[in-house]
Amino acid sequence: MSAVKDLIGPAVDRLASDLETLSRQIHDHPELGYQEVKAATWLTEFLDKHGFKLERGVAGVDTAFRATIETGEGPTIAILCEYDALPGIGHACGHNVIAAAGVGAGAALAAVRDRLPKGRVQVIGTPAEEGGGGKIRLIKGGVFNRVDAAMMIHGFDRWILHQDLLGIVRAGFEFTGKAAHASADPWEGVNALDAVIQTFNNVSMLRQQIRPESRIHGIVTSGGAAANIIPEFASALFYVRAPELDEMWALQKRVIACAEGAAKATGCTLKVVQQPDNAYEPMKRNGTLVELFRANARVLGVVESPESRERMGSSDIGNVSQVIPAIQPMVQIAPEGTPIHSRAFEEAAVRPLARDGMLASAKIMAMTTCDLLANPAVVADARREFDAATAPRRERA
Ligand SMILES: [Zn+2]
Ligand SMILES: [Zn+2]
Known part of the structure; x- marks a missing residue:
């Protein structure tokens, strides 16, 4: 197993300049939710080039996509990308980094596909996180029905491997x-x-x-x-x-x-x-997946900050975490103290620190995916933890 994982780092490093170009391209052409036509095109072209089977416009959402490589019967692990921007301040949430890290992890796995344990890797493009609820539409469209575990990263001003999210309803x-x-x-x-x-x-x-x-x-x-x-x-x-x-x-x-x-x-x-x-739902913690991610992050020398409930936002990854085991570690892509949704964060999202965070998180996600494909029992543990934590949904009156 570790032999395959050892190949991941060099595979991502070989893609580094392509990924940085992709990240900058998306950053410099900000598109609002459900209008991410350019970003979706660039990302799917990249995945296509790296051997993924592409489905565009999944769940009836034009700018959504699902890219799959399959190595046999086994767990299905999804890596999620966001690529929508904010009105007026562009990529001040750093979704360009999320997108590049996601397809980078996918392409690195594709590069070692002959040695991957059996299963399915999906890179799923999820539009309109900033208020449009793209993942909610994908959940309703059945995109996550056969997914056993999902992961994505989000840019932040420090590394925090689990961050609670508030549910939000209007x-x-x-x-x-x-x-x-x-x-x-x-x-x-x-x-x-x-x-x-x-x-x-x-x-x-x-x-x-x-x-x-x-x-x-x-x-x-x-x-x-x-x-x-x-x-x-x-x-x-x-x-x-x-x-x-x-x-x-x-x-x-x-x-x-x-x-x-x-x-x-x-x-x-x-x-x-x-x-x-x-409604955006709160993030349901999955310690099994967080610990796998953490172990791989440590291998890369990531220094994480303690979890905190002081600065909580909301995201539709929360909804995904309520239907399947899912994680969204926060990755440092900006100097400490830089608030997200600020012009400073937008500028930081294409600086060397963002490149480092993007490449490191692509590696960690790919390594974590390797772990999950190699150990279906751990996938089952994540599911058991998920089931045990399922609270009954309150009627939505
Ligand atoms: Zn945001
Ligand atoms: Zn965001």
């Missing part, structure tokens, strides 16, 4: 009142903006009573047409985040109650706009 509120002249006949009006403001006040009070890891944050999306008209329509959008699924749905109910109370107090009617199908 709650939109549309209040309808009655327009009237704000000076001549205000008593004839029903003020929809007051309902929005009251909702914010209610949520502010609720915030004191919630667990410290949970988050509620919102914006006013419509606040009236003119100051001399009592607003007949006003709306707001809230994000509700919590580290556990049950907590997330329960907290969303409490936020909806804040809006209902505001509607009652102001006499407005309320329409609640929910998108339960697009």
Whole structure:
């Protein structure tokens, strides 16, 4: 086994300049979620060249793909790529690095395919992580049905091999009142903006009573047409985040109650706009997979930082981790202290530190995939751990 793994490092090193070019190309042509046409083309051309069987547009998502190499009956291990950018600030989440590391790991495995243990390696292109929920559509489309374990990496300002993610669900509120002249006949009006403001006040009070890891944050999306008209329509959008699924749905109910109370107090009617199908779920930890990844990271001399729950975001990899064993280690691609979604992070994502993180994580993912293919019993352990940790899903009311 270690003989095959020993070939991985040199295989990635031989691809290094191609991978760096790919990473920079994606970085310099930022595309928003579901519009990643160039990135998907470049990545699939690369995988095609390295001998993968390509399926483009899987699950009805144009910019998604699945690339497979098969060496016989055995476990199916998936390596996931993201490649969408952020509006205005481009690749400030470093998804160009995720993409290059993912296809780099895949190509390195393809290079040693004659000596790989039996099984299937899939590199899966998952669009629109930044709010579009691409992985949710791929899950619904059955793309992960036959996958035994999945892994991806994400750029960060340090190495953290497991990072919890908050689940996130939206709650939109549309209040309808009655327009009237704000000076001549205000008593004839029903003020929809007051309902929005009251909702914010209610949520502010609720915030004191919630667990410290949970988050509620919102914006006013419509606040009236003119100051001399009592607003007949006003709306707001809230994000509700919590580290556990049950907590997330329960907290969303409490936020909806804040809006209902505001509607009652102001006499407005309320329409609640929910998108339960697009909720990002918390990351379910899989210690079995994390430990395999860690052992390979140590071989490469990675120095990891302790896990922390201080700076938690959300991602649709959380949803994947709720249906199959999955991990998303954080890889240093920027100097410590660089916040993600910042212009500094965007600049860092093509610097030498990002190249180092990309190449190291391509190697670690490929080595971890080798371990899993060689040891179906460990794949079964990961599944057992996953099953034992499965909490019943709360009804999405
Ligand atoms: Zn992001
Ligand atoms: Zn990201």
